[in-house]
Amino acid sequence: MILLTGGSGLLGTELQKYLNCYAPSHETMDITERYSVSSQFDLIAHCASYTDVAKAENDRETCYKTNVLGTKHMASLGIPIVYISTEYIFGGGKGNYSIDDSPDPINYYALTKLLGESMCSLAPSSMIIRCLFKPRPFKHSKACTDQWTTGDYVDKIAVIIAGIINGWNKKGHHVLHVGTERKSTYDLAKQSRPDVEPCLRSDIKSVKLPMDTSLQLNWRSNW
Ligand SMILES: NC(=O)c1ccc[n+]([C@@H]2O[C@H](COP(=O)([O-])OP(=O)(O)OC[C@H]3O[C@@H](n4cnc5c(N)ncnc54)[C@H](OP(=O)(O)O)[C@@H]3O)[C@@H](O)[C@H]2O)c1
Incomplete structure (x- = not known):
């Protein structure tokens, strides 16, 4: 049981929908x-997190406690x-990041997620899944044409992640890059919200957005 x-x-x-x-x-x-926790659990799927990227900048203690200490507790x-x-x-300066590229987070939320990754070595075995997903339909009225990702809608990414979880032999320590083809946030948004308006990252004042965090995907071959 998970x-x-x-x-x-x-x-x-x-x-x-997909996990027992x-x-x-x-x-x-x-x-x-x-x-x-009870010995009936043979795997932890750890999705709990502080995820408000903009708020995290001024609420660092809660963000750190949740994403770093919380992950330490679970691991x-x-x-x-x-x-x-x-x-x-990844900072987004180059895109097409492989699992061997060095992380360089540009906001506090991302820094705590990176520190959370390091906590996974405390577990007997671990699967770190790097990804990005959006609710369907896209929730904002504007989307950036100068930001790129291999992320996708949550329904698509969840199916992939559930398949990985259900198929894992629970051995070893792994880092997986999960996603779909590289595209701009605007092109992704248009798929579910045809009336979305184009904007630039510099138009978004509430949070600093990375330019190109697309990943070299390895989830089909490397776990
Ligand atoms: N959304 C993205 O694009 C994206 C991209 C990459 C990775 N991720 C990661 O994917 C995971 C899931 O993200 P999401 O977008 O599904 O998050 P979300 O919708 O913001 O949900 C966060 C979940 O964490 C729970 N939570 C927060 N603090 C907690 C605590 N102290 N103890 C127990 N539960 C707590 C929340 O419960 P309450 O609502 O009841 O507080 C909620 O169930 C996170 O690890 C996130 O960092 C997200």
Whole structure:
């Protein structure tokens, strides 16, 4: 049986369609606290996270506690862990990032997700999945034409991640780059929201967005 954290979130809600899992609410299991869990769980799918990229800049303590200490707590339970990380651990200067490229996060949220990755070595085995996903339909009225990603809609990415989780032999420590073809955020947005208007990253004042965090995908071949 899988223990799924973040089950009420965008990805967690979608994953529950495909996983045999128990998904405690935030209130039932706050990951910033220490727990011991039942031996019935043979894998943790760790989706709980502080995800508000703009707010994280001024709410660093909560973001750190959730994304770094929370992941430390989950990885220390003695159970194989699947950790959902992000394209944003890369700064976006070059795109087509391989798992051997050095991370250079440009915002605090991404820094804590990177630190969370390092906590996974505390688990007996781990699968770090770097990805990006959006709700369908795209929720903003504008989307950037000068930002590129291998991310996709959450329904598509969740199917891939669920397949990886269900097929993993729970051995070793792995980093997977998951996604679809490289495209601009605007082109992705248009697929589900034809009236979306083009904008530039410099038009978005609330958060600093990386230019090209597209990944060299390795999830078909390397785990
Ligand atoms: N969205 C993206 O594009 C994207 C891209 C790459 C990676 N990721 C990663 O994918 C994972 C899922 O993201 P998402 O977009 O589905 O997130 P989300 O919709 O913001 O959901 C976050 C989940 O975490 C839970 N949570 C937050 N703090 C918690 C705590 N202290 N204890 C227990 N649960 C807590 C939330 O519960 P409440 O709502 O009840 O507080 C919610 O279920 C995260 O690790 C995120 O960093 C997301």
